Amino acid sequence: MDEITDGLYVGSSMAETDKDKLTDSMAETDKDKLTECKITHILTVASHYPPSYPSAFTYKTISIDDLPNENIIQYFPECNQFISDALSAGGRVLVHCMAGQSRSAAVVAAYLMQKDRLTAEQALHLVKERRPQIHPNDGFREQLELYCDLNYDVTVDKPLYRLFLIGHSAEHFKEYGSVQPVAAGADPGMQQQGLPTQRLVRCKKCRRALVTETNILDHQAGVGQVAFSYNKRSANGVDTPHAFPQNRACSSLFVEPMEWMEGVKEGLVENKIVCPKCLAKLGAYSWAGAQCSCGKWITPSFQIHRNRVDEVRQR
Known part of the structure; x- marks a missing residue:
């Protein structure tokens, strides 16, 4: 896992580790790494991925697939709040998906955009400087651009967001x-x-x-x-x-x-x-x-x- 800003990390599933899929020694090693980095909160952005250490860290789980037509922007406000509350309280946060390239990178970019009033391009550039392998899918990149257009306020009273939701529903109907x-x-x-x-x-x-x-x-x-x-x-x-x-x-x-x-x-x-x-x-x-x-x-x-x-x- 890689530290993007002070106390905020992006990683793959291996950074959090599903202990049921690994040997006890490997699980212990990964938990030690989390403890070494003083991680207190873990934000999981993946489907069907239960917490590995629910008693050791504060978790939030967003169940979403890494697909361009997935609506990830709807989760930006609650993810931002989780990250912000943890950092404000002196905690340290790991945001992870499966590969640590698309979902987690998009969520952390959205947090940086909202906190520092950045464009999608600027935020992704900052994340990529610390974790070069990130590569959000095209749909997530478009939603990050929409997030900027919405002035970081994802509410249905915004016409642009309603049109996005209608387009999302139209694609669902088509499929x-x-x-x-x-x-x-x-x-x-x-x-x-x-x-x-x-x-x-x-x-x-x-x-x-x-x-x-x-x-x-x-x-x-x-x-x-x-x-x-x-x-x-x-x-x-x-x-x-x-x-x-x-x-x-x-x-x-x-x-x-x-x-x-x-x-x-x-x-x-x-x-x-x-x-x-x-x-x-x-x-x-x-x-x-x-x-x-x-x-x-x-x-x-x-x-x-x-x-x-x-x-x-x-x-």
Whole structure:
């Protein structure tokens, strides 16, 4: 195992050691190494890996596989808290996975990012200086970049994070044919205070507020599939929350799942979209996707017809 910063180590499973898989002498040697480094806390980031010395160290276990489509960013806040609390109390922390290259490196990089306000690249560079063999998978690297874009605050009220979760659910549906629970956009019609100045979409029949600017997902006209994505980079490398400029020729608006849409929380694959107040039919949604009038195939598709709503600017 390697010390990344004062009191914070990254290692493989051999650093913690599952004593049931090794001889007693080997297990004793590894425990002595932990004691020599004055380790007090162990953060395990691996699947089906029970603590080897539960009475000797304070453990936290995150069960996650080293796969690009795994949602590791959701665990960054609690991992950061565990590490921070341990170090603040004068403890020393080992973060380990199986090889000590991907999961553990991503978690420690996220901690450094949050503590020192670093970019993903900067944090990974610091970890790699002390442990050259680290190599987080591409999905984890993208989530570290998202973590920076979120200003190190992983909450569902952030549109970028909701879009990431929707994309994650879309990939799950594509692979397994079922829909995971999704973080839906807040219902603007239920907000107690006035909505901020922004684009607002209302039901044409009853004027009920349906979606705001942050819920609308713009796209370019054309033929082909647009994968749901939390973020894209423009030609000059600048991050843009909406990757696809709005084409006013499209007869529909595509939005994120909303709290007021029937069946979204229940995990329905497809359903009609109706106004929650007057029940006027507004469109439909399908996790399998649908084609816009411009020819673009959108996956998943939460489609509201423009002729059923009014788009206004709040003042």
